[in-house]
Every structure is written in C-alpha cells, then in structure tokens.
Amino acid sequence: MSAPLSARGAAVRFGDRVLWSDLDVDVQPGEFLAVLGPNGAGKSTFLKAALGQQPLSAGELQVAGRPPGRADRSIGYVPQQKSMGAATPLRARDLVGLGIDGDRYGVRRRSRADRARIDEALGAVGAAGYADAPIGLLSGGEQQRVRIAQALVGDPQLLLCDEPLLSLDLGHQRAVTGVIDRRRREHGTAVVFVTHEINPVLGLVDRVLYIAAGRHRLGTPAEVFTSESLSDLYRTPVDVLTVQGRVVVVGTPEHPSAGHHDLPPALQVAHR
C-alpha cells in the first residue's frame, strides 16, 4: 500500500527564497508527524503542497499514491483556526456535513447513512451535546472540535492539522490531541500536525519535521531536539534543555518550542 504522504526531493521556493528543499519523507499509516519551525518557515506551505494548493518547485509529493489535489477524499484538513462569527448561519452538524459534501454547495437532504456518520463524527470528538447549536455561538475550543469532526467524517487516510491548538486552554488542548491520537490509533489515520509548541504533543509524536531558514531536520523528537541538531540547523549555538519533562529551546531569537516564559523564574534569569 502507498504511504498516506510521500515526498521525494520536494522543494518550494519563492524567487530566491527557499522554504524547504530535498525533502524526503514517507508518513506511515497511524504515524504522528509534528511539523515545527519559526514563523514563515514554510510549515503551512507544506500542508498546502499536500493539498495540491501549492505546486512544488522541485521533486515529487504524493498522497495515498496519487498526485496531491487528486486525492481529496483521502485527506482531512483542519485549517488554521479562524473564529466563526456569531451570525454564521450554520449549525455544528452542517459544518461537519461539509466534510462529506466537499465543495459542492447547496441545500441537500441527507441520507440516513450520512446523518449517522455526522452524528458519529460529532460523538467521537465529544461534540454531540452541541450538534444543533449555531457554530458562531460555540467557544473556540468547541468550534475546534467541530472542525476536527468535519475533517474526520470522510474517514481520511491523512489528517492535516494547521496549529489546531492555537488559543485553546490546556483542557481543550488535551481533548483535541486526545481525539486525534485515538483516531490514528484506531483507524490508522496518518497525522501531520503543524505546531509552534512541541510540548503539548511530545508524548504522541513519532517524528518531527523541523524547518528553519530553508533547511530541515527529520527524526524522532530525541534525535531532532538536541543542542547539536538544532545548532546545526540554525547555524548558531542553540541549547536544548529538558525541564520537568518539557523540552525548552534556548538561543534562537524565534523558536517554536517552549519559550523563556515557560521556565521557572530561576531558570529564566539563568538563561537570559
């Protein structure tokens, strides 16, 4: 069987600016790949390439053995969170239904089977209780669960998530990562998860793709989150510490892991 996502020598550049190049990766069924890197590194562009919305400058990328863009049904996508306004004329279950309809618009009568799938998807993310609520009246965390139900209702082989934890409190972060983790374990869905923060997903991550300054590192968290590996990537001395089980990266002006503000006060002073 083809890997859910596979890249060979893949590159994207805009003019002289290389976002990433020589990228070789096979994301396996059930694998959780975290994509990290500073702002503007090219993380969302990697997801767009998998969605067929961003052509590669070089190399090849396939989703479930097919060119991106021709594998829409194989992909679930949770876009970067934009809060939906109170006046959005959709119920939570209507939004999930769009995950079945794709981009076909219009009012439709749902088959009993579709309605059951929507209920099941809402139930799986713990959103059954607000299935009929207007989406714009739900909290950010509740909306995010509904978006994940929408992404999963088509039973995709590959789930692409763009910063799904942004602006969620710790409880909702845990709930959202729990839903995604269960999905990949029970259904073998491969997960590509863009995040600024490794710590909330550290226990789930199989491999990390860390992109910075046009280069990347790919490996297990233990391989990528070392002073040696990140100093080499950034071409400047970077310290990687583990504090109470959390990874702390120190020494990059802009880094995607826990920052100084996450350190206990004594360490904040020590590392300034």
Ligand SMILES: Nc1ncnc2c1ncn2[C@@H]1O[C@H](COP(=O)(O)OP(=O)(O)OP(=O)(O)O)[C@@H](O)[C@H]1O
């Ligand atoms: N079509 C385009 N033409 C030119 N530049 C582009 C285009 N699309 C994206 N870029 C640039 O490529 C860079 C990478 O964008 P991308 O959204 O992938 O970054 P990111 O790593 O997801 O950043 P963030 O963490 O801020 O969301 C940005 O500087 C962006 O402005």
